Amino acid sequence: MTGRVSFVGAGPGAADLITVRGAKRIAEADVVVWSPAVVEAECVREHARADAELLDFSRVSEAEVVDLYRRASASKLKVVRLHAGDPSLWGGLREQHETCQKLGLAVEVVPGVSAVSAVGASVGRELTTSDVAQSLVLTGPEGAEHVAEFAAHGTTMAISASGARTGRIVEQLRAGGYPDDTPVVVAYKVSLPDETVARTTLGELEACVKEHKLYRTTLFLVGEVLRPTTARRAVVGDEPVRRTRSKWSMRASRDSASVAAWSAVHDWQETARARRIAPAKPKPESTDPVLELVAGEVAEPAETVPADSVPADSGPVDSAAVEGPAEPPRPKPTVAAAAKRKPTTVQASTTPRKPAASRAKKTKRAT
Structure with missing residues (x-):
C-alpha cells in the first residue's frame, strides 16, 4: 500500500x-x-x-x-x-x-x-448548437493576447481574464470580427450567494463591468448562442400547464440545497469517515421446512382390491380392476398444500394385508 x-x-x-x-x-x-x-x-x-x-x-x-x-x-x-x-x-x-x-x-x-458549464446553466443556454456554433473556444488569462485570432472563427468563446482588462478584450473581439451587438454574459463567483451574472452586448461590455465593479478574474462568454429568445409558456386553453415536480425537487424546496445534497450521500460518507470495513458475514444455508417436506414426501401407492372381497354374484371380474389401475397415480400438487399445513408424523400400519389373488386363479361361478 x-x-x-x-x-x-x-x-x-x-x-x-x-x-x-x-x-x-x-x-x-x-x-x-x-x-x-x-x-x-x-x-x-x-x-x-x-x-x-x-x-x-x-x-x-x-x-x-x-x-x-x-x-x-x-x-x-x-x-x-x-x-x-x-x-x-x-x-x-x-x-x-x-x-x-x-x-x-x-x-x-x-x-x-467547470465555471463555464455553470454559467451556461445559469443563463439557460447551451454553448454549442448545430445551427449557430458547433465549437467552443476556451482561453485563460495567459491566452488573452490571442483573443483576436480566436475571434476570427466566429464561434462561441469563453474568456477568463481580469475585469480590469475589459477594454483590451473588447478591442480584440472587434478586430476578430464580432459586431457590437454580439451577446456577452459576464460572470463572477457564479453559483455562490454573492454571484454576479449579467447579460450585455459587446458594445456595452466596458460599462457593464464598471457598473458591477468587477476588477478581478472574471469569465466572459461571447457568441450568438447567448442571444435571448422570447420565453414561451406551455398552455392548454387559457390555463398554463403546471409541470410535475419530482420527489427530489420537492424535498430540496423544503430544505436548503446543501441539506438536500448532503443527505443523499450520508451513508457512504459515514462509512468513509469510520475508515473501517466490517467483514461480511457468511449467509446461513437455507433450511426451508416446506421444501424439505415436499422433497421428502412420497406419493402413496394405490391400494389394490383383494380378489376375496369381490362377491360371487357380481359377474365377471376384470383382473386389471382387481390389481388396481395400470397407469401410475398422478402426483398431487403438494407445494401449495404443504405450505398451508404443518408437517405431521405418519406411522406405518402394523396390520398385515391379505395377499392379492393370483392372476392365473379365476373365481368359479355357481351353476
Whole structure:
C-alpha cells in the first residue's frame, strides 16, 4: 500500500456542486489542501473528517506542498488537493501530477463542474448548437493576447481574464470580427450567494463591468448562442400547464440545497469517515421446512382390491380392476398444500394385508 494524492474539482463555487466521488475522497483524506478564496469553506467542513489536517494553499509555497507529498509517500497518507471548477482547466495539473508520480504516489484526478458549464446553466443556454456554433473556444488569462485570432472563427468563446482588462478584450473581439451587438454574459463567483451574472452586448461590455465593479478574474462568454429568445409558456386553453415536480425537487424546496445534497450521500460518507470495513458475514444455508417436506414426501401407492372381497354374484371380474389401475397415480400438487399445513408424523400400519389373488386363479361361478 502506498500514499495517494487526489486532485479533486470542487466545482464553480457552491458547496453542493461537488461530485459524489469528490466528496467521498475528501471524507477519506488525512490531509486536505485547499484555498478558501476559491473553494467554499462549507465544502470542506461538511465532508472532511474531524481529525483531518487542513492546509490553506494560499498561505504555503509550492515547495511546502511538495514536502507534504513526500510525507504522504513515507507515511502512506491520503491527500486531497482541491481545485476550483475542474482540475483540467487552468489548474496547473501537469506539474503536480508528474511530481507525485516521481515520488511513487498513487495519483487520481476527479473531474468537477467547470465555471463555464455553470454559467451556461445559469443563463439557460447551451454553448454549442448545430445551427449557430458547433465549437467552443476556451482561453485563460495567459491566452488573452490571442483573443483576436480566436475571434476570427466566429464561434462561441469563453474568456477568463481580469475585469480590469475589459477594454483590451473588447478591442480584440472587434478586430476578430464580432459586431457590437454580439451577446456577452459576464460572470463572477457564479453559483455562490454573492454571484454576479449579467447579460450585455459587446458594445456595452466596458460599462457593464464598471457598473458591477468587477476588477478581478472574471469569465466572459461571447457568441450568438447567448442571444435571448422570447420565453414561451406551455398552455392548454387559457390555463398554463403546471409541470410535475419530482420527489427530489420537492424535498430540496423544503430544505436548503446543501441539506438536500448532503443527505443523499450520508451513508457512504459515514462509512468513509469510520475508515473501517466490517467483514461480511457468511449467509446461513437455507433450511426451508416446506421444501424439505415436499422433497421428502412420497406419493402413496394405490391400494389394490383383494380378489376375496369381490362377491360371487357380481359377474365377471376384470383382473386389471382387481390389481388396481395400470397407469401410475398422478402426483398431487403438494407445494401449495404443504405450505398451508404443518408437517405431521405418519406411522406405518402394523396390520398385515391379505395377499392379492393370483392372476392365473379365476373365481368359479355357481351353476
